[in-house]
Amino acid sequence: MKELKERERLISYFMEKEEERRILQNKFHKMGRTKKASITDYLNWLENVQEEGNLGHYTASILLVISLMIMAFSPSIGVLLFIGVVSFNIKTYLTRKGEIGPYLVTFAYILRMLKEIEEFQSLTIPGCEHYLERMMEARRKFQKFQKGSYILMSSGKPTGSILEIPLEYMRMFLHIDLIKFNKMLKQLKSLRGEVEEILFIIGYLESMISIGAFRKSLSYYTVPQFSKELHIHCEGLAHPLLENPVSCSLKEERGVLVTGSNASGKSTFLKAVAVNILLAQTIHTVYANYYEGAFVRLYSSMSLRDNLLSGESYYMAEIKALKRILDASKKEAEPPVFCFVDEVLRGTNTIERI
Numbered sequence: 001m002k003e004l005k006e007r008e009r010l011i012s013y014f015m016e017k018e019e020e021r022r023i024l025q026n027k028f029h030k031m032g033r034t035k036k037a038s039i040t041d042y043l044n045w046l047e048n049v050q051e052e053g054n055l056g057h058y059t060a061s062i063l064l065v066i067s068l069m070i071m072a073f074s075p076s077i078g079v080l081l082f083i084g085v086v087s088f089n090i091k092t093y094l095t096r097k098g099e100i101g102p103y104l105v106t107f108a109y110i111l112r113m114l115k116e117i118e119e120f121q122s123l124t125i126p127g128c129e130h131y132l133e134r135m136m137e138a139r140r141k142f143q144k145f146q147k148g149s150y151i152l153m154s155s156g157k158p159t160g161s162i163l164e165i166p167l168e169y170m171r172m173f174l175h176i177d178l179i180k181f182n183k184m185l186k187q188l189k190s191l192r193g194e195v196e197e198i199l200f201i202i203g204y205l206e207s208m209i210s211i212g213a214f215r216k217s218l219s220y221y222t223v224p225q226f227s228k229e230l231h232i233h234c235e236g237l238a239h240p241l242l243e244n245p246v247s248c249s250l251k252e253e254r255g256v257l258v259t260g261s262n263a264s265g266k267s268t269f270l271k272a273v274a275v276n277i278l279l280a281q282t283i284h285t286v287y288a289n290y291y292e293g294a295f296v297r298l299y300s301s302m303s304l305r306d307n308l309l310s311g312e313s314y315y316m317a318e319i320k321a322l323k324r325i326l327d328a329s330k331k332e333a334e335p336p337v338f339c340f341v342d343e344v345l346r347g348t349n350t351i352e353r354i
Helices: 002-015 017-032 039-047 055-071 075-123 128-147 164-174 178-192 192-217 266-282 314-329
Strands: 232-237 247-251 288-291 298-303 335-342
Touching: 002 017, 002 128, 002 192, 017 075, 017 128, 017 192, 017 314, 039 075, 039 192, 055 075, 055 164, 075 128, 075 164, 075 178, 075 192, 075 232, 128 178, 128 192, 164 178, 178 192, 178 288, 192 314, 232 266, 232 298, 247 266, 266 298, 266 335
Parallel strands: 298 335
Antiparallel strands: 232 247, 232 288
16 A cells, blocks of 8 residues: 555656656666667576686786787787787677677666666756655666676777777787676676565666556546455446457445346456556556446456367366466455456356356
């Protein structure tokens, strides 16, 4: 209940404060998004990247310097050693570079996200100070991660600067970007909790803004009222996905059997009630004129199908769905089950069905 009250506070705040909402939306837009997969997926993939020490890279760089020093005393030996070391460095560089390339997407997004969060400290958004402060507190731990990240992130991206050419040779010869990648990878893995904290807050604030937009799109809505008594009372309730819905009312404290002719809207009615109960308990918004009910666990047995690949008949699919509901209802310590069953065992003849 406390969580729902906080959600309602933020939703109402963003609906009233257009300027503050646009400021945050602009910042979130600048952070962008990852195209092929979610940032969470990329973070999970990073966990599978084998951490590589920098001793080999440092050794290769030292050997390169030693070969240059030998040239001063024995040019022929120095040149041969220099060519050998350079060839080895370039080969190992290109191999490792190809391996880490896909993971730079994660680094790029996080760096972009941290850059935008840094500007939050100059913003004044009274309704969100707690959340912005939490993000800025987490960002402060990424100073080492951000420092010198240009060395890695600018690799392979031509900027037109004449300094880019010698810098690219330095990368291949001395592996400076690979060394930086290994350091950033280790730091990012240790800061996984902070990254998830920032992502959660961003997603949370964005979702509250989106709920406000959803409310604006409805012709009417109501904020739900919750009680400890097991009942549901709603007036003018409709399905939010229908353009011209027929609203309905419901006031019950026990099970309900809905009957009617074909295509009379029985299934739509069940879905409308189920969806609005879900919306009430999640986004604190109901497509109705009035809603009151208890907190429940939603279960359904609707639109079931057989599965030829698993060898599961339509009858078995229905039986398993019903068993799942019955098993859930036995857990007395949890909120009660509110279940929706559409045409129970309709694939079975009437006598056996009863």
